Amino acid sequence: MASLASRAENYGRGTVEIDAEFVEERDVLERLRTAFRAPDYEPPLLPAAALQLLELARSPDASVRDVLDVLEYDPFIAGRVLRLAQSPAYGAATPVRSLEQGVSRLGMNTMAEIFFHVSVSSRVFRAKGYEKAMDALRNHSVAVAHVARLVCRATSLPDEYAFLxxxxxxxxIAAGLIVLADVRAPKAPPPLFEIQRPVIEAHAEAGTIVCASWKLPPDVCLVIEHHHHPTIGGVMHPMAAALGVAEEICRANGFAAPAEEVAAQPNVFESLNLGGVIRRRLEADAKALLGRLT
Ligand SMILES: [Fe+2]
Ligand SMILES: [Fe+2]
Known part of the structure; x- marks a missing residue:
């Protein structure tokens, strides 16, 4: 495939002057799919500690000391984990003053989730030229994570992986923007409005590839693959449906993903028996929680 740049450079061979590259959506989509499916594709890296911590938090043999050793491995991340653990969004009733207090008050699992939150925010939701979109994406993702956990609690679904x-x-979406931001100066990444549709079109596949490369549990990868089409083999996947509900609530409260125009999926509420009073209570709780995130 000719690169976008070479197509533009050759265009007209000097008889027609163009001052901007043409970015065709089909080309961008092909470029993204080729990049993600290439055997040498390098997904964004997460600190090994994030994955190690996730495993530890779910191991019945892990001690508090084991978890603290990982939480403390990088002072910069540890400081940000502690700051987030103090946020009312994570539900600490009284101030958390140390990582040890965080583990005992919020539990190993929540501390692992906070560590993941910090790691993904600092290592993954970043691409030069797309800073604003990445900020909006991070806010959307954190909001959906919190609300997905609320949805699970309201419906008695196991919430083990809801936040993740x-x-x-x-x-x-982040992986797509990172691929497209990878241009050599003086070239600049194409503007968001020109590439957003193909990025969205490729994002479920890209997300599945990234999460598989991080060796996340297969169920997490499955949910990510199907988060816009939660019916798998004729059956609604409950966690994918919970994400659909969380997406809709977040969108209604101003936490939409950048450029993501998702058709509402009214049947996700029904599939989880979220109607009437329960739905209204969930929406009110989620609104209050999202208010604490801003
Ligand atoms: Fe999505
Ligand atoms: Fe989303």
Whole structure:
């Protein structure tokens, strides 16, 4: 495939002057798919500690000391984890003054999720030229993560992976922007409005590839793959449906993903028996929680 730049350079062979590159959506989509499917594709890296911590938090043999050793491995990340653990969004009733207090008050699992939140924010939701879009994507992902957990609690679904699925469901958008931001100066990445549709079109596949490369549990990868089409083999996947509900609530409260125009999926509420009073209570709780995030 000719690169976007070479197509533009050769265009007209001097008889027609152009001062901007033409970016065709089909070309961008092909470029993204080729990049993601290439055997040498290098997904954004997460600190090994994030994955190690996730495993530890779910191991019945892990001690608090094991978890603290990982939490403390990088002072910069540890400081940000502690700051977030103090946020009312994570539900600490009284101030958390140390990582040890965080583990005992919020639990190993929540501390692992906070560590993941910090790691993904600092390592993955970043691409030169797309800073604003990445900020909006991070805010959307964190919001969906928190609300997905609320949805699980309101419906008695196991919420073990709810936060992680919410946090990572659109990681394919980040992966797409990172690929497109990878241009050599003096060239600049194409403007968002020119590439947003193909990025969205490729993002579920890209997210699945990224999460598989991080060796996340297969169910998390499955949910990410199907988060816009939660019916798998004729059956609605409950966690994918919970994400659909969380997406809709977040969008209604001003936490939409950048450039993501998602058709509402009214049947996700019904599939989780979220109607009447329960739905209204969930929406009110989620609104209050999202207010604490801003
Ligand atoms: Fe998405
Ligand atoms: Fe989303």
């Amino acid at each position: 699925c919410g946090l990572l469901h659109d990681v394919g």
